[in-house]
Amino acid sequence: MNKKPLAVTLMSAAAVLGMMLGTSCKKENNEAKNDRAVVAGGPSGASGTCGDSTISGLISSNITLKSCKVYKLDGLVYVTNNAVLTIEPGTVIKGIKGLPPTGTTDPGTPGGGLVVTRGAKLIADGTVDNPIVFTSNETVPQSGDWGGVVILGQAPTNHTSAVVVEGINGIPPADATYGGPANNLPGDNSGILRYVRIEYAGYELAKDNELNGLTLAGVGNGTILDYIEVYKSKDDAFEFFGGTVNASHLLAIDALDDMFDTDNGYSGKIEYALGVSDPNRADKSQSNGFESDNNANGDAFSPYTHPTYNYVTIIGQPTAAAASISTGLPSGTGRYGRAAHLRRNAEFVVNNSIFLGFNYGISLDTQKPATGANTKTKYDNGTSTLTNNYVHAYVYPFSTEVNFTSFAAFAPLGTTNKGYTTADPNLNIKLNAPFSATRVINNYIPQTLSVAKAAGAFPTGQTTWANGWTVL
DSSP states (O other): OOOOOOOOOOOOHHHHHHHHHSOOSOOOOOOEETTEEOOOOOTTOSTTTTOEEEEOSEEOSOEEEOTTSEEEEOSEEEEOTTOEEEEOTTOEEEEOOOBOOOBTTBOOBOOSEEEEOTTOEEEEEOOSSSOEEEEESSSSOOTTSBOEEEEEOOSOOSSSSOEEOTTOOSOOSSOOEEOOGGGOOTTOOOEEEEEEEEESBOEEEETTEEEOSEEEESOOTTSEEEEEEEESOSSOSEEEESOOOOEEEEEEESOSSOSEEEETTOOOEEEEEEEEOOTTOOOTTOBOSEEEOSSTTOOOOSSOOOOEEEEEEEEOOSSHHHHTOSSBTTTSOBOBOEEEEEOTTOOOEEESOEEEEEEEEEEEEOOSSSSSOOHHHHHHTTSSEEESOEEEEEEEEEEEEETTEEEEEOOOSSSSOEEEOOSSTTTTTOBSOTTOSSOOGGGGSBOTTOHHHHTTOSOOGGGSSOTTSOOO
């Protein structure tokens, strides 16, 4: 395919460092966008109080971004050469908007974005009061304004060699590959993301080839991912391409496509996570809560995709009519899919979780592979498990399917999983106000008389999702 190469300015490490530490004459005021707080304080002062700085090209030596500046990413910026990029609590980083496609041979450019390459580290360790915010540089931000955050690691995947991460085209100025047999390091450490918010990111280079809000490719379990919100991503909120990293206290709010996408041998834990679907748009590929593949063909490649989901709440749409649209915005072909679409030979463990507001709840897709074991047979033989889950669906809470067609109900094994099919998706599960237009964390917590709460399918205390640090 003819693709327009990325417009990236290459710089020496010294030039980049000087650019980072310098102060331009332009300053930005503290501001809020769409009622979402964008700035806070920090160890070097409030954001914008000592100017701004534009970053492009390569970061190839250790640097620190200061909270008192506003940083702008011009194009995809690569942290390379085993460098460590440290970001102070309260720092704001803005992605400069990309260019839309102009035709079939010009996919456009993804705008600003941050790519942490294999061996490099990102230390973005915010606090409850001073989270680190990645957002759009636009005055009126829109989903997909910029490219998002990409972390590439050296942990195992089921690719036979290192591959270039999705969503990057042309010839990148740094190594954009992840995984590979020569980099089989389950404990690989790509740094820390804690108390971090990522807004209005995501970019579709081509169908099934996109940048997400947070892309994690071959990331090892030496990496810390905790208290992260992805808001209004144009593709998935979180996507895990292989790797072993564990992630907790995640918020996936208003993603266009899937909330949590796992594939290519991902085997970590996703715990204490909340996903809320966008009531105003759905993706042409169908918007799901979970989506999981072993790989695109369902091949019997090891390591198998085998994530553990624990204490996850997934919120769909308030009515069957809303969940059934087939001409949804923004493309006119958007549709909502399932609370969890587990397919293509993927394995899974789903515990203590709540799903409601989709036509299909937990759906096991048997299309691929064409012969041999598949996602459903692996559940039947105990390789995959469902335990203590509370699932509402307008059609089938627990279903099998063949690639978007031929849905059929199945009865989950044992007695710990409960399914409900009611016009009111919250009738039995009884969250406080899951479909309220006013988004607050308390809306998604079970009421006192909720069967899910009584059975322990919701975390309590400091294990709840947001812990007071962010807004939805």
